[in-house]
Amino acid sequence: MSTTLTTREVWKTWFAWVTAGEFLGFLAPALTGALTSSAPMLVFAGTAEGAILGAAQCLVLRRTFPSLSAPRWIGVTALAAGFAWAVTLLAVDHSQLLGTLPFPALLALVSVAGTGVLLSLGTGQWLVLRHHVAGAHLWVGANAVAWAAGLVVFTAFTTPLWQPGQPVALIALIGALGGLVMAATMAAITGSALTRLLNRS
Template sequence: MTASALAAKVSQRVLGEDPHGGVFAVALAVVVAGGLVEGAALGGLQARGLRRRLPRLNAWAWFGVTAAVAGVGWALASVPGVLAPDDGGPEPPLLLVLVGALALGAVMGALLGAAQAMVLRGVVRRPSRWILGNTLAWPPTMAVIFLGATTPESTWSTPAVVALGAVTGLVAGTVLGVVTGRYLPGGLSAPADEAPATVTRR
């Protein structure tokens, strides 16, 4: 989130007062790069944590899928707000922003969970639980992210925006970890090929 916040601020500087085609392309590349850093961090840290419980997990596949889906998804979701011209008009109501964040979180959570569940096939018994966990976890996480992203004014300094991005990331990551963590014991703790081979008869 710190990288995404910095990318948003840098893209605003790049756009300047007279944006045109080439400048838009550079600003878009900066936003996408920030999103990919966020997705890569999420994928790498999740893979590191899950490998402790699931030694057979393909960490590189998990990293790649997460970086692509989460990173590109977040970058694309950020593009309209970052690249839209500031015409001085009224900002959308906070309630509308949060409702949009919840909806986006549900969609992105389901997509990311489904992509990650493909990596979990053959490693856990019920990979579909991970889809449900992400679908439930990402709406409140996105609400925190959008709340943090819409707080800074254009006059905020870069260090202030980056600091807020770091705090927002810590809070959002905690929410994501707490909710998805509830789906670890039942769905991710038992490898699929470690079911009992015999049935005890009474």
């Protein structure tokens, strides 16, 4: 653990930077989604979201783990985000086909895909983090919980506000505000997980 930051300072710094990073990153798919329904464009925007988030996280992690590779962390975060967006959009694009499946098969497919999406980012980052802190495998579960909570908050915030026929600017604004709430939720939970890992070390 770095001697320049206490675990409390790590959490506060992580929360600020990661909330800002995810909020800025989420603007890419939010604005893209308001302008187009192109799946490849949305996956590209989601990958950019991951890269921005990873860069923001590195600003904190490099102070705690000076030898952590920023390109590797940013790279795995971007790839994981792109994967998550691709799986989600694939499900949306084939929603009618999925609706024809027997319920047990649909439930199994959704469970596998949803688990893969929730575990993707934490697993990718674990591949880097495991070289720097004991118990890094706990990061995978913590990220899954953080993103699940963030998505629930995002949905609860945006669903009542998004209505058919709204101007593109309003759609984008609601999505951006929802992204901010989601980012803060995710940052708070992952920040707590990071401080626990540091305390274990």
